[in-house]
Amino acid sequence: MSQSVTTDELAKRVVNREETLILDVRNTDEFDEWKIEGGSVHIINEPYFNLLDGIGPVAEKLNKDQEIIIVCAKGGSSKMVAEMMEEEGFTNVYDLEGGMKAWSEHLEPVKIADLHGGGSLYQFVRLGKGCLSYMAVSENEAAVIDANRMTAIYERFAEEKGVTITHTIDTHLHADHISGGRQLAENTGGTYHLPPKDAGEVTFDYAPLEEDNDITVGNTTIQVQPLYSPGHTIGSTSLIIDDQYLLTGDILFVKSIGRPDLAGKADDWVGDLRETLYDRYKALSDDLIVLPAHYSFVEELDEKGSVKARIGDLYQRNPGLQVEDEREFRKMVTENLPPQPNEHENIRQTNMGKMNPENEKQREMEIGPNRCAVHG
Structure with a gap:
């Protein structure tokens, strides 16, 4: 045997x-x-x-x-x-x-840091898919950011930590994997947040994720300002946690940048992507630690198994941040688009609430590698 x-x-x-x-x-x-x-x-x-x-x-x-x-x-x-x-x-x-x-469904939790208010920040690494999600824990509350559909894992982890999930947040409408944010909020009695510019076609209620609308978790404030950061989607919104951590969603990765074409609007959104990367993010502190929603290469995992980098260092070494000329940037992005994720349109429809596939079908829809990035 x-x-x-x-x-x-x-x-x-x-x-x-x-x-x-x-x-x-x-x-x-x-x-x-x-x-x-x-x-x-x-x-x-x-x-x-x-x-x-x-x-x-x-x-x-x-x-x-x-x-x-x-x-x-x-x-x-x-x-x-x-x-x-x-x-x-x-x-x-x-x-x-x-x-x-x-x-493809395994999530490996890794502690990122202790927070100033006494809480902690964890990254959940989906090794088989390259997805990264997060849980900010403070006092007896938790917020989960960019949750995968395997919601039981976050619920068990929160139970182990003795906290209640009060907020779930999607930085944008995902196209490569099925979000668990809405289901997790329903399961825990929490509030589900989504950028309104990505929510024009959704079929459910949500709390708008917008600038000047901070979300407090226990003693910790998750700032949603001034970081409306379109480019991957028109609604993409970044989060700053504890004045130290910049959750970039699918806009900026450690070794690459986000792709602007998963809603079929690459030519329209590539300018927004450049403005976010070269203006909005550039105005932030160099010492912020970037925590993306995906990674593409196993080398991006550090010795702890987490994926993160100081934004000032990324402006020195990330190829997608080195192209100052606007025409060259547009050319780099549109000519280096990888194949689109499997069933990305059906995944978007599911995340809008327009489709509700059986669990087995959802698993099949997600099979395959992460393809959210443009590699210059």
Whole structure:
């Protein structure tokens, strides 16, 4: 009987940069598009159908006493391959429970800092999708920013901390993943906030996320001023927490900048994107710590497993912040747009409340890599 490893166990290894060998038995095209990555992750791809007649194609590449984690799409094929390898004398083989489907939903909480008012700020890293969400905790209250749809994880975490989620906030209308903000607010009796310029077609009630409209969580004020910051969407709004942390949503990342085209309006919004990055953000303190809503590369994870950077440093090294000429900037953005996220229009419709897919369909809609960034 083969042994299994959970996504939680694998995530801890990735974050802690432990040497990890993975055998991914999905089809090569699926593997090439999206895989498990980490600073100390070594990965081999050998499609399952190549192993149906025996493990010969991989046996010569691997040592029989090596620890090997086998990964497939949903967890079934990897278990069968693990059992075949054990029969051939491999002694340290594990299959990943739930496969890439489960990996895409795992959230790894990382503490960012203690806040001045006595609270704490946490980042939830979705390693399989590149999404980053946040929880600000102060006294007996919490706010969750850019929540993923797996709301139970935030509820359990709040319960462990002895706090009630009183606010959920989306920095913009998401197009790459289904927001859990509205559902989380319903579950906890909290208030759901959304920028009104992104909410023109929504079918539900919300509290407007606007400048000069601070949100207080316990002793901590989450400032929503003066940071209306359009470009990724027309309503994108950044948050400053504790006068130290700038939550940029999908406008600015550590190694890239946001894409302006997911509502089909790249030419219209690229000017807004430039104004936000080169004027609005430039006027802020260089010492603010940028906390984005996504990351694209595993190298963006620091030694703690978090993703963050001082904004002054990003103005020195982020390629998207180095193009002063407006025409050159427009050209860089529009010519470097990656493929759009899978089912991005259906995800937008779901986040507007116009669609309500079954849970399994929601999982399928989100499968695949993060594609929210423009890489110059």
